[in-house]
Amino acid sequence: MIDLFPTLNYLPPWMAKWKRDALVWHQHESEMFEGFHAGVAEEMAEGRAQPSFVTSLIETRGRNGLTDKEAAWLAGIMFSAGAETTTASVSFFLIAMIHYPDVMRKAQAQIDAVVGRERVPTFADRPHLP
Secondary structure: OOOOOHHHHHOOHHHOHHHHHHHHHHHHHHHHHHHHHHHHHHHHHOOOOOOOHHHHHHHOHHHHOOOHHHHHHHHHHHHHHHHHHHHHHHHHHHHHHHHOHHHHHHHHHHHHHHHOOOOOOOHHHHHHOO
16 A cells, blocks of 8 residues: 555554554564563573574674664564475475375385384485485
């Protein structure tokens, strides 16, 4: 709508429900992302944090020039993007396997011939798989 009528973008929030809704969503997501960020900072202070993108952002805070909120949003958006693409990929794979059960059985037989049923495949098995 804004793309068709750019002047709508200049309406104050009290006249534009989508702006009020966006502010609420922004507040909710900020609280979530900043909470995750603060949790990692707390783990770092206690010496329990595993190396991660967030720990590197916190460690390089002075060099990267990001506020805590900006760093939290950067990490949160990257996590969200990865989660969404992973979810989509798994969903499409499951749909394909439901629609083509013969392909699923053939793939399972090929994996079983190389790996067996006692363990899950690893990257070391890849050269032996078709």
